[in-house]
Amino acid sequence: MEFGLTETQQMIQSQIRDYVLENVVGENLDWDDVDFPHDVYDDLIDMGVLGLHLPEEAGGEGFEPVTAGLVYEELGRGDVGLTMLALSENLATKIVWEHGDGHHREVAERVCAGEEHICFALTEPDQGSDARNLDTTAEPTDDGFVLSGEKTAITGATLADWGLILARETGGADDIRGYLIDLDSDGIDIQPYAGLGCEVSGWGQIFIDDVEIPAEARISEENAFKMAMRTFDKSRAWIALYALGAAQQSLDETATYLTDREAMGNPLASYQGPQFEHAEWQTRVDAARLKAYQTLWKAGEGEPHTKDAAMTKWYAPEVAVDTVRSCLVLHGHYGYSDDFGIGKRLQDVLGQQIADGAPHVQKLIVARETFGREYLSYDR
Structure with missing residues (x-):
């Protein structure tokens, strides 16, 4: 088993570490969702941190898991909340890209480029560790779905333009699906969710009140x-x-x-x-x-x-x-x-x-x- 890093991995590790030590460590003591470090996050986006898991054709880095781990570890030296946010966006775009269609992939590409932001909404007030027992529902209609429910402790919720919402689709298989939702939609209300730390993670609650979405919002027929x-x-x-x-x-x-x-x-x-x-x-x-x-x-x-x-x-x-x-x-x-x-x-x-x-x-x-x-x- 090889324990050493390749020259490319060492270069990536050094690049992220140098930036974090110069621009994040010691500079982040007063950061929060109101005083969000947009300049730093934009720099990190330019360095590819929102495309770690997307292929090059999507504008991403296409890193395999170990190299991506080097990036996350070095980011964690600086600010854990900022790293949480980057990881959350990366996980959402990875799922959207791998399972979605052209529209979904376009959203993933814009997030990768830093033009828009996304959150991954699974956790609910009564369903944390038992995440499979979702209460949020997607009721089929003639031309789409009606979503209702609540998501809580969602990283990036207060900063996101899009939400990858996991909900139980009623009727038929009665199974869990993923839906890519514009968070400016009528019936969506997002509120901050106060926590002990990670002030820049955009932690929040998403209230979903009979939100009508088109059929193409569902990213796949696979169990999300x-x-x-x-x-x-x-x-x-x-x-x-x-x-x-x-x-x-x-x-x-x-x-x-x-x-x-x-x-x-x-x-x-x-x-x-x-x-x-x-x-x-x-x-x-x-x-x-x-x-x-x-x-x-x-x-x-x-x-x-x-x-x-x-x-x-x-x-x-x-x-x-x-x-x-x-x-x-x-x-x-x-x-x-x-x-x-x-x-x-x-x-x-x-x-x-x-x-x-x-x-x-x-x-x-x-x-x-x-x-x-x-x-x-x-x-x-």
Whole structure:
């Protein structure tokens, strides 16, 4: 197995890291949905971050999973919320491009170019971990559908022009489908959804009140929940990596701080306590990173990776949270202040334990893949 990066991958990694360290780290402390860093996001779009998973014919980069992971990890060094937003848009356009028709693909191309924005709306107020039990419905009409329901905790909702809405189509197969909706449509109301961190992610609620849409809004006759789950088997590793990117940036900053800061006549880095603590968390971050990239390598090779994705999704964000917390404490009162940004980073990575499935769900998946579906404690 090859653990090294190609020259192209090293160049991409370096390009994103240099930009993030110069333009994001330390600059993002006051960013939020109102004071959104449009200039930075536009720069990232110009660098191809909204086309990581689209083919070149769509204006995308066509990166395989590992190279895309390098981009997400480096973006996570700077701002987890901004990376969440980019990943969400990328997942939506990937599904729309792969399963949609000409109109849908045109929307994906415009999002890739930064001309418009899209959100991926699956989660509902009463259906988080049990995402297959959707309450949002699409009722067929003579010339389309009528959508009704509510989506919550949707990344990018307050910033999006389009929504990829998953809903249960009534009648017939009574199955879940995906619908590409203009969010300016009558009957759509979008409200911010306040959270603990990730202020620039555009987190919001989408209220859908008898919205009439044409038949061509449906992107495919395939079950959209299955589409989403196939995507999550990669996105869970990408989430792990950008959480680890935040952890690694915290470790790097802490190493510098421990070297520069003196106590009782010596640098803090000369004391065994800080040395060991830093060494322990760097080891855990490295181990979690390897599992995430192994998952993506398997995905790129077409090998089964559902179990690996679930493992890395529950483990890496937990490691990231504990690492950033440790770095905050090692900075003393400076870490607890707003000046260093470590507190903000801690709030941001906390949410990644929930994104794309809480750790309890991920462990159920690992158990299912280990023991078999017949040993599940619920009927699926």
